[in-house]
Amino acid sequence: GAVVSQHPSRVICKSGTSVKIECRSLDFQATTMFWYRQFPKKSLMLMATSNEGSKATYEQGVEKDKFLINHASLTLSTLTVTSAHPEDSSFYICSARDLTAYGYTFGSGTRLTVV
Amino acid sequence: TQLLEQSPQFLSIQEGENLTVYCNSSSVFSSLQWYRQEPGEGPVLLVTVVTGGEVKKLKRLTFQFGDARKDSSLHITAAQPGDTGLYLCAGERGGSNYKLTFGKGTLLTVNP
Numbered sequence: 001g002a003v004v005s006q007h008p009s010r011v012i013c014k015s016g017t018s019v020k021i022e023c024r025s026l027d028f029q030a031t032t033m034f035w036y037r038q039f040p041k042k043s044l045m046l047m048a049t050s051n052e053g054s055k056a057t058y059e060q061g062v063e064k065d066k067f068l069i070n071h072a073s074l075t076l077s078t079l080t081v082t083s084a085h086p087e088d089s090s091f092y093i094c095s096a097r098d099l100t101a102y103g104y105t106f107g108s109g110t111r112l113t114v115v
Numbered sequence: 116t117q118l119l120e121q122s123p124q125f126l127s128i129q130e131g132e133n134l135t136v137y138c139n140s141s142s143v144f145s146s147l148q149w150y151r152q153e154p155g156e157g158p159v160l161l162v163t164v165v166t167g168g169e170v171k172k173l174k175r176l177t178f179q180f181g182d183a184r185k186d187s188s189l190h191i192t193a194a195q196p197g198d199t200g201l202y203l204c205a206g207e208r209g210g211s212n213y214k215l216t217f218g219k220g221t222l223l224t225v226n227p
Contacts, residue, residue, distance in 0.1 A: 006157070032213055034214070034215070041220075042219070043121075043203060043218060043220040044158070044217050046214065046217075049214060091155075093158075097213050104148070104160070104205075104215060105160070107157050108156055108157045109156060111155065
């Protein structure tokens with residue numbers, strides 16, 4: 001089945017620094033990937049849709065200058081949290097849709113802690 | 116506005132009991148998916164339902180999609196401690212709008 005690899009799984013960074021999270025589709029091409037944020041014991045909140053070769057589409061209330069998304073190839077999307085602050089600490093998850101099948105495949109998530 | 120209302124949000128039961136999780140919306144979805152998520156992991160797809168009235172079974176789990184494709188349910192028979200986790204329903208609107216709308220999730224705890 002389709003596999004999405006997300007790295008790193010955990011990252012701790014200092015306040016004010018930037019952190020990059022990678023999301024790769026391993027055995028299929030993904031023209032569209034999605035980035036979610038999840039708080040403890042809560043559901044996933046869509047942050048943005050990452051489109052290969054074009055600008056990401058951000059959901060209302062998500063700062064595009066803070067959460068930079070790049071989707072330079074059909075298998076890789078990156079999310080960069082710029083000038084991170086403690087309130088950015090969260091679980092970030094990416095997903096991709098394999099157009100040959102129904103359903104979305106999710107990465108294993110990245111636990112970001114900003115200290 | 117929550118497009119997908121999922122209930123209950125929390126459920127704690129004893130091993131061997133049955134349970135049902137509901138997912139309701141006023142919108143029509145081209146497909147509806149159920150996921151299970153464990154702490155620190157990404158959601159794992161359990162099933163996708165696409166046809167109104169469809170029923171799918173996965174061992175002790177039974178999934179239904181409403182005739183109007185606006186609601187769905189997940190029924191677990193004889194729950195086991197291994198069923199513990201966060202269950203999420205998510206709907207896809209169809210067309211070229213490949214985007215999932217998630218319910219709030221149901222945190223299920225099955226006590227031995």
